[in-house]
Amino acid sequence: MIQLYNSLTKQKEHFTPLQKGQVRMYSCGPTVYNYAHLGNLMAFCVADVLKRNLRLQGYQVRHVMNITDIDDKTIRDSQAQHITREELTEKYTKAFFEDLDALHIDKADEFPSATAYVDHMIVFIQQLLDKQYAYQGQDNSIYFKVRQFSDYGILGNIDLDALKEGGSGRIKADEYSKENVQDFALWKAWESNDGPNYWEPCFTINKEKKIIKGRPGWHIECSVMSTELLGEQIDIHTGGIDLRFPHHDNEIAQTEAVTGKQFVKYWIHNEHLLVDNKRMSKSAGNFYTLRDITGKGYRPAAFRYLVLSGHYRQQTNFTWNSLEAAQHSIERLQDFVVRMHEITATGNAVLLDEIKAQRQMFLDALANDLNTPVALDAIFDMIKTVYAHIDKISEHDAKEALHVMNDFNSVFAVLCMEQEELPPEIAKLIAQRERARTLKDWALADTLREQLRQQGYEIEDTAQGTRWKRISS
Known part of the structure; x- marks a missing residue:
């Protein structure tokens, strides 16, 4: 209720x-x-x-x-x-x-x-x-x-x-x-x-x-x-x-x-939104719009996340540092979604009960006067639990975790829940880099990594192969 x-x-x-x-x-x-x-x-x-x-x-x-x-x-x-x-x-x-x-x-x-x-x-x-x-x-x-x-x-x-x-x-x-x-x-x-x-x-x-x-x-x-x-x-x-x-x-x-x-x-x-612990006003030079945020390279979702990281009946303090932290938090959440899409291991589920319990904690927090900070805690607790067993979980566990993340995003709306398809030119660069690494041409591999970064993609080399993610802009 x-x-x-x-x-x-x-x-x-x-x-x-x-x-x-x-x-x-x-x-x-x-x-x-x-x-x-x-x-x-x-x-x-x-x-x-x-x-x-x-x-x-x-x-x-x-x-x-x-x-x-x-x-x-x-x-x-x-x-x-x-x-x-x-x-x-x-x-x-x-x-x-x-x-x-x-x-x-x-x-x-x-x-x-x-x-x-x-x-x-x-x-x-x-x-x-x-x-x-x-x-x-x-x-x-x-x-x-x-x-x-x-x-x-x-x-x-x-x-x-x-x-x-x-x-x-x-x-x-x-x-x-x-x-x-x-x-x-x-x-x-x-x-x-x-x-x-x-x-x-x-x-x-x-x-x-x-x-x-x-x-x-x-x-x-x-x-x-x-x-x-x-x-x-x-x-x-x-x-x-x-x-x-x-x-x-x-x-x-x-x-x-x-x-x-x-x-x-x-x-x-x-409650009020403060800027550097002061009321926002043009005379104080701390009057900002969404265009000021995007003009500094931050995503609008970072502001949304910052607002929801506090309780709506408490004053929220906006700073550029807190906005930066909000953007990094979104990246952590997005990385988890990507990682869950990659899980294809067969076998029995090992974390279904824990994941379902943390989903219920998430829903209970929202039902309790829209307590978004506690709801966020439940999500990050689930992520911590899953990562602690990442080598053991099956596709069934991953799908249940994605179900929770879908519920999360249906309210918080800060993530991309679908698996993104790489543009052909980016996929080509990643393939070229993979060949360079196979040939142990580390200089070329580093050059291609930098090219990918400049085009908005970060590359991570893992035991399971190369992973990529979008860099927030």
């Missing part, structure tokens, strides 16, 4: 979906005003591993991840670059999908863009107005009454009684801190710096019809896209811990105010 830490209840709980065997899952996606930074990508990796583990454990998962293509940042940056918001968001949406592919993140079933659901947002806001949870401010924007919703701030531990005593006022910005809790914007009345980014819906406010030129607030977007595509209640909502307040608290308030039902059963938040 799967256990997950629920940010809503502040405790680990047995996972029981609303519908047996079916999971409805929503993840906060990117705001496509720039390349996703490593902190964003960590959240997407964690959501992916959670989804993959649910499927490995037998659940069917329907997953939605939104794309925010209208908000304060997309408007600000498109105007600063003298291009349209559509041009800006199209560029960075494309980059986002490139990042997903590079990190082997399984695509969600739906990637709704906020602008495609503005009409639905208008209907949703009207429902909040009708239920007296929203009102029009003096600036013509429409705001949510936080005092009206008794459970407001349940994720962010907001003291609503203290808020009621002190009063709140209104806040139009998309992002703000706990110290600035105020009625938040559902619909932002147009201002000149919004440029051409507006709609002109008609709202009914106090029985009076009013056309309010403007655009949706950021928080309403996820509530609407989630309920439209997954229904009024969902099993899991994921995101970085920085979204817990105000974004996710605002989602709860406005959604439950409309439906009268619990919006999300399990809230899953991953």
Whole structure:
């Protein structure tokens, strides 16, 4: 049985979906005003591993991840670059999908863009107005009454009684801190710096019809896209811990105010990614994207592995040294897969029970609040056990070990599990080197080894013959 830490209840709980065997899952996606930074990508990796583990454990998962293509940042940056918001968001949406592919993140079933659901947002806001949870401010924007919703701030531990005593006022910005809790914007009345980014819906406010030129607030977007595509209640909502307040608290308030039902059963938040033990920021010079990693010759999988080598509810510290170590760990795992493919010895299996026990330890660790570090330990323990008996194991043992590695890779997604075919030109060089060694032409053999290395292949001479592997790039 799967256990997950629920940010809503502040405790680990047995996972029981609303519908047996079916999971409805929503993840906060990117705001496509720039390349996703490593902190964003960590959240997407964690959501992916959670989804993959649910499927490995037998659940069917329907997953939605939104794309925010209208908000304060997309408007600000498109105007600063003298291009349209559509041009800006199209560029960075494309980059986002490139990042997903590079990190082997399984695509969600739906990637709704906020602008495609503005009409639905208008209907949703009207429902909040009708239920007296929203009102029009003096600036013509429409705001949510936080005092009206008794459970407001349940994720962010907001003291609503203290808020009621002190009063709140209104806040139009998309992002703000706990110290600035105020009625938040559902619909932002147009201002000149919004440029051409507006709609002109008609709202009914106090029985009076009013056309309010403007655009949706950021928080309403996820509530609407989630309920439209997954229904009024969902099993899991994921995101970085920085979204817990105000974004996710605002989602709860406005959604439950409309439906009268619990919006999300399990809230899953991953901790911050640090860089050299500091918060990532452009001003600190430690703001990195996936392109910075690949530009230094590292594989995207190394970043994915680095994220998963720590627990998602603990801060992960990114350094170039830790990324290097992650890449070497992947190489060790890949070498093991290659070695298991090479085992052809007949005879009885000698390690089946041990390998199956370590597979169960791997699955148990993932079922225990997605404990990826302990799951990795189980895999490396299995590899150590197999290598300790490498001269005795049969093809049956190797196939069982590969079965475990397939399970591992179905969640971690950092390996190539198929036997790679050598390109003809590489196979020719290896054959030439073998002939040189047979003739004891060591100088030529060394020259050919270097040629192979320069083309991305490492050669190892063993008692069983020449072995090769790809060099990570």
